[in-house]
Amino acid sequence: MQNRVVVELASVPQNVAVARLLAAMVAAQANFTVAEVDEIKLAVSEAVTNAVIHGYGSQPEHVVRLEVTLFDNRLEVLVEDQGRGIDDIALAMQPAVSSDPDRMGLGFCFMESHMDSLEVESTPGRGTRVRMTKKAGSEHLARATGS
Amino acid sequence: MQNRVVVELASVPQNVAVARLLAAMVAAQANFTVAEVDEIKLAVSEAVTNAVIHGYGSQPEHVVRLEVTLFDNRLEVLVEDQGRGIDDIALAMQPAVSSDPDRMGLGFCFMESHMDSLEVESTPGRGTRVRMTKKAGSEHLARATGS
Amino acid sequence: MTMEHLTVGASLVTRLTGELDLVAAAEFRRLADDLLDRRKVRHLVVNLERVTFLDSSFLGALLGRYKRLRMEGGRMVLVGTPPTVRPTLEAAGIYAILREVPSESEALSGA
């Protein structure tokens, strides 16, 4: 089964749940396990939250673009904002690094550990684009081969 | 609370559920009752189903556009396809009129009876656009005033 | 949506769960017609107890099977429509033509 859903969400906190659910519904159309769908939800939640709070500084009048594509048993998720961007991506992606003292700096870690691949592109002042992929059943494969 | 979600869905049957859920999640952010959210789900289900099966003749490679906007306590839903269009809109909107013998011809009736307003625009060969609105609590109001 | 099927004598009992739209309609139509074609069953008992949503696509599949059964001398009975989906079935006039009973056993023993 192949599917693509592209959604533009107002940058309000409530839409993080909408994004999560949308990704979960598309993933559920393939052979992802319940645990894998939960991992996808977490990764999407982190990426869309970042776009809303970091990208747009929690201002509600902007748009977060989410693209969820299913190629047979591989899911690709794109999360894009046209917000402030990231100066030092390598630094931002490190655990416990956050520009907000009330946050944990675990967002990128969770995206990385719960998906098979993570790519971040960002231009300061222009915006950020996060691309993540996950194969259905990849966990079990990894475990089975001991990798 | 104000919100807008715009989504482009591949014209596959599975995305009718995605559309429904999305509209329900946005509606749930306002003061719609559970019963009203169910009515919105039904109307969206009918409109998106029509786009998929009538507009695009069940071919999966097309795009259905859904726009859900919340203005305080009023929800506006747009469902658009660029499919075959409707020759006679007035006829198509009548109960029990369907171009498919296996269908009931109740889609437009359900949209009309479950929402406060329904407008259909269509150009044969170009596509169809359905616009529906619903106010939170309008049912109770209608009942209370006996209208 | 999930569908659970069992055949009891000449009846197919279908227990439906969740949201019933065009996807469920296609599956229900395919399965019921297949069993009817192969003369495996003659009657349909449709348990709606755990249905949370139902639209005109599923109504169409339901009525389509009803029409077929009537022509072939079979019966169709509904079990346990939840209050949330009842208005949709009522609006389509389903209760004017289909019988509803409170439990599967009554549907199977039934008249």
Added chain:
Amino acid sequence: MTMEHLTVGASLVTRLTGELDLVAAAEFRRLADDLLDRRKVRHLVVNLERVTFLDSSFLGALLGRYKRLRMEGGRMVLVGTPPTVRPTLEAAGIYAILREVPSESEALSGA
């Protein structure tokens, strides 16, 4: 997400349900800080039994309250983490610093 709160002596018991993200984080932070500011409570008991999802935004709100309580001599205890959200809390090292008990009564009676 829904949050149910009750105060038992000097403890605030918060029962959380559903998905906990930045929206729940803001609500939890606001309520807990308000009660702590007004000296209504000194300890927090967070019941996660019916939580189905939890992300780093909520983790941040949880740890933020924990830090505050530690400075003010209060305690924070978790109750009933479901298996689905446990890995997320573990990854954040929550169990290294927070105590978890099986029931609210133990949390309230507790050490």
